[in-house]
Each structure stands twice: as C-alpha cells, then as structure tokens.
Amino acid sequence: MEAGESPVIRRFSRIFTLTDDERRWLEAVAGPHRTSSPRRDIIQQGRPIPFVAVVQDGWLFRYKRREDGRRQILSFVLPGDLVGLHRRVVPVGGHALQSITPTRLATMSDTQISALAAEQPRLADAMFRLSALELAMMHEHALRLGRMSARERVAHLLLELWTRLRCTGECTSTRFFFPLTQEMLADALGLSVMHIHRMLRDLQNEELISFEDRRLTLRDTEALAELAEFDPTYLGLRRNFALE
Amino acid sequence: MEAGESPVIRRFSRIFTLTDDERRWLEAVAGPHRTSSPRRDIIQQGRPIPFVAVVQDGWLFRYKRREDGRRQILSFVLPGDLVGLHRRVVPVGGHALQSITPTRLATMSDTQISALAAEQPRLADAMFRLSALELAMMHEHALRLGRMSARERVAHLLLELWTRLRCTGECTSTRFFFPLTQEMLADALGLSVMHIHRMLRDLQNEELISFEDRRLTLRDTEALAELAEFDPTYLGLRRNFALE
C-alpha cells in the first residue's frame, strides 16, 4: 500500500491483490473530477441520479426528509465509497446526498460501468462486494435504530466510522478528524440533538472519548466495543480488527 | 399475466416484457425446490450462505439478534423476492433468515448466477434492480425506525407489505392473509409488544384497519397513507399506486 494512491485502490487491495492491468483500469476510470464545498446537496431526493462516482476525498451523507422538515440520515459516505451506483436501473433517487466537508469525486462514465462485468470480472466482483457491504451497513443501522439505547447507538456509530476510516488508511490511530455536528449524529441515530449532547458529555466524563477542535479520540476502544456490542464482522473484517 | 406463473416471472413482467427465451430461462433456473415448515431458521447468522434462491411461496424475515436475546427484524421476504444473492462475495451471512409460514424456495446454482450477466443481460439488469429495491426498502425502514412515531411506523409497514403483495399479484383487494404476530411487528419496528398492541387497537377503533382470523383489511388506505406519509415511489411504483 503506497502513499498517494487513490482510496479505491487501497480499498480493493484489501480484498485481493490487484494486477497491473486492473490498477491501470481503475486509475483510468477516474474521469472528470467534481469538487464541492461543504453542505451542498450533490444528489437531490426525487431527481435523476446525475452520475456514478468514487469519493476521492471528503465526507458526505445520504438522507431522506419528511414533510415536516425532519430528516433521517441513512448512511455516511467516506473516501473510497461509491455513489450513484443504481443510476442505470432506477429513474430517480429515493434520497439526497450532501457533502459535509469539501469533497472530491471521480466520476465514471456509464459505458465504463456497463463494460465492467465483461472486461474486468474481478473488479466487477469487488464492486458487487462493496454494494453488499452497503446493505450490511444498513442492516446494522437498523439494529442500532431499533434495538439499541441512545448511549449504545452513539458508541456503535463512532466505532463504525473509525473502523471504516482505518480500512482505507484515512486513519491510523485512535484519533481522527471528525466533521459531524451533534445535529447530524442526532438525525443519523434517530435521537434529539439535546440527547446526543448528553450522551457525548457522559462518554467524555467517563473518559471513553474526547474532543479537541474537530478531532475525536477514542480513549478506550475495548470498553466502547463492549458497551455497544460492536463486532466489525459485518464490515467484512476479522472480529478483533476493532481492537488492534 | 397468467395464473400459475411463478412470482418472479410476474415480477419481472412488471419491469419489462419478457421474451420467450428469457421466460424459458427463468423457468429452467428454478432448480431443486426446498420447502420449509413455519418458524425455521433457513439461513443462520454468522454461517455461510447455503444457496441462492427465489421465494415461490410463503413469508419469511431476515433478523439479527443481540447478546441479551433481543432481536431486530431487518426486512420481510415475500414471494418473488431473492435470498442469498451475496453468497458469492461474502463468506458468512450477517443475519439470519427465518420462515413465518410454510415456504417453498426455488434454488439457483452458482454457475447459473455467474453466467447470467453474459447470457441474459436484461435479466441481470432486472436482478440488479431487485437488489437496488432491497436497499431502498432498508432506507425507508431506517426512516421508519429513526423518525416516525409508533403509530406512523405501524401504518407505514402495513402499507408497504400490502403494496408489495399487490406487485406480484399475491393480493388484489384491501384484504389479505397476514401471518405476522405482534411480536414480529414489534421486533421489526423497534417497539415493545405491548405498544404495538395499543397501536393496532387504536387503528382498529378508528376503523382504519381490521382483523379477522389471520386476515388483515385496510379499511381506509388513503387515511393510512396520509397518516404515515406513505409514498410507494421507493418501491419503484407510481406515486398513486397505493390508492388504486
């Protein structure tokens, strides 16, 4: 794993060893880049999906909004993730995609996507695996929302984000850049902002986590993992990956 | 649409007109059938996924269990749905699959699945569409769990099930066989059994729904849809499908 590689390549390298051909193909796919400033809707709910892309840099989230304005964040999107994959088969997107930080997306043409299965079957498999992972994360999200306490939900989500960042090499210690506001955490976890605040305060008081200028430190990952029954198997990782 | 057709064929016919060749292919795929009695774990959490199959008959659900025994139902699986699709790319399943009623599954061999993209690109697209739909339903489920009241969640889920049954012709009126227990509804919607019971009683008292021996009648689908802000667009259907 080299420095300066794109996050997709780092990601796929984790699944299997890429051939030079595959590596070239992946680099070539990265077509025109689209950049976006924070807090922009990149894809809108109920509108056609404009493109397929790989996140090169930045954090985003998918969300749905209710008529009264309340919103539910469905998932967070990190470097190395794919967006707009279903463009070919669904006329309009059922949810919106918003940037949190400044972002850089590498778009892919429709022809490249359709040629993938025939030309690069192993890469097609890897993409299929990524979409399976996306579904698995939604399953875990449902478990969080339906059957975890507020405290557990917060700890579980923090561990998931940390684990995903480590997968693509975005993070190598227990301290990392954390751009989410309390409002975003609330809308992701089905709670009110005030209650999120209380839970974060409690976790800080118990010295399980700490914040210093937009950076989060997980001070006791084992205790957090036990608290939230966090098991990274669903992310396609060994059970003890979280504790290393 | 003819009587006696398999639910997959009915389902795909809704997406596009099948050629005779595609129709034959679909019928041929239906390999060895597996039947199961009610309340059996057909796929177990943390175990390899044993096969890919299409549900020919019966209701099932996917679920996860926590260490203390509490469970979260992730989704309900109805005739025409696919199960085990990710077998090829994930070593073990992250959730279990349990039958609710007696079920009949038509298994598909791995070679048939892998040959699909090359031999029947339109069918491969249709399957891709089905998996996109599965993700869309999880997104809506997250909205239900995170940002809907108990009352809204119940109404919304009942409408979703009804709509899905109508898609495959399993149901043609507002009255249909409903095998879910209150405990299953509770575990799907992140609520307690007692509270589900209260909500069902209220909806019955207001004459929005009614039960008679394992059959559910939606007495006022418009009122229910408004109550729950139900919009079947996410199921790949016209906005007013729910009210027809």
Place this chain on the structure above:
DNA sequence: CGTTGTCTTGACTTGTCTCAAGGTGCGTGG
C-alpha cells in the same frame, strides 16, 4: 385436558423529547 403461544388489559416507570435561555467561536462586513 393440560400446555403453550398469542393476544389483551391496567397501572406504573423511565428514557427520550421539548421548550427555554445562555454560551462560545468564527466568518463577514463596516
């Protein structure tokens, strides 16, 4: 004819929400 699973009801508890008010930091424009 008991056993078991499911539904039903009521009373009480609690986790989470809502409302209200104040604090802090930061970017922007005068």
Place this chain on the structure above:
DNA sequence: CCACGCACCTTGAGACAAGTCAAGACAACG
C-alpha cells in the same frame, strides 16, 4: 480591527411517548 450575526454547543426543568411488570383470557394443539 472591531462588532455583529449565525451556527453550534451547553444546561436545566417539565412533559410525554414508549417501556416494563403483572395477570388473565383465549385458541390451537398434542
């Protein structure tokens, strides 16, 4: 450079939705 506004974080007190506990009724089934 300062003053302002805005977004975000913080705190407390009361309200309410949903959970828990307890106890029966009923049907299905062996």
